[in-house]
Amino acid sequence: xxxxxxxxxxxxxxxxxxxxxxxxxxxxxxxxxxxxxxxxxxxxxxxxxxxxxxxxxxxxxxxxxxxxxxxxxxxxxxxxxxxxxxxxxxxxxxxxxxxxxxxxxxxxxxxxx
Amino acid sequence: xxxxxxxxxxxxxxxxxxxxxxxxxxxxxxxxxxxxxxxxxxxxxxxxxxxxxxxxxxxxxxxxxxxxxxxxxxxxxxxxxxxxxxxxxxxxxxxxxxxxxxxxxxxxxxx
Numbered sequence: 001x002x003x004x005x006x007x008x009x010x011x012x013x014x015x016x017x018x019x020x021x022x023x024x025x026x027x028x029x030x031x032x033x034x035x036x037x038x039x040x041x042x043x044x045x046x047x048x049x050x051x052x053x054x055x056x057x058x059x060x061x062x063x064x065x066x067x068x069x070x071x072x073x074x075x076x077x078x079x080x081x082x083x084x085x086x087x088x089x090x091x092x093x094x095x096x097x098x099x100x101x102x103x104x105x106x107x108x109x110x111x112x113x
Numbered sequence: 114x115x116x117x118x119x120x121x122x123x124x125x126x127x128x129x130x131x132x133x134x135x136x137x138x139x140x141x142x143x144x145x146x147x148x149x150x151x152x153x154x155x156x157x158x159x160x161x162x163x164x165x166x167x168x169x170x171x172x173x174x175x176x177x178x179x180x181x182x183x184x185x186x187x188x189x190x191x192x193x194x195x196x197x198x199x200x201x202x203x204x205x206x207x208x209x210x211x212x213x214x215x216x217x218x219x220x221x222x223x224x
């Protein structure tokens with residue numbers, strides 16, 4: 001049973017560019033959440049998708065947007081990249097109304113130069 | 114607004130001894146509390162969780178204690194092993210809500 005799969009694993013982008021990160025949730029999960037983890041800090045919640053809609057959003061600007069597809073997979077898009085967007089981006093899947101907790105992928109390391 | 118806090122950025126323990134990692138929270142509406150272990154450049158790996166209606170949950174060498182009156186939880190690892198060296202995150206959520214993390218505690222278990 002595959003867990004959460006994220007792609008790509010590493011990415012280098014230039015300031016001002018746009019980036020798309022992808023996530024396939026664990027089999028049986030219906031909810032996808034995205035987190036940003038800067039060096040030395042805990043993961044910060046970006047947003048959560050369920051039934052192809054954004055349910056909740058953290059304190060991130062509109063440059064951060066997402067999408068969930070009918071197969072529950074998800075994308076995170078970041079526009080007009082800033083140096084401060086360099087971080088590990090984590091995807092987590094879960095059951096919206098389940099008690100099974102959250103399963104995380106290995107993350108995408110984004111470096112903005 | 115930091116709803117989940119880990120006030121100790123690091124902890125060093127001798128192999129075979131007990132490791133105690135602490136976490137405080139402010140939101141009394143959380144339904145579940147979890148501990149994750151994380152290595153650099155990897156995603157967090159789930160360790161153990163506890164429901165808000167419980168005060169203790171044990172799984173092998175790992176035990177989590179929840180003190181709701183103090184809004185405090187702790188993770189005990191006994192006995193500690195060098196392979197336990199990693200960053201440990203405390204997290205919490207309400208049913209249907211977002212998972213909120215603490216800042217993490219880096220555990221170093223010395224042989």
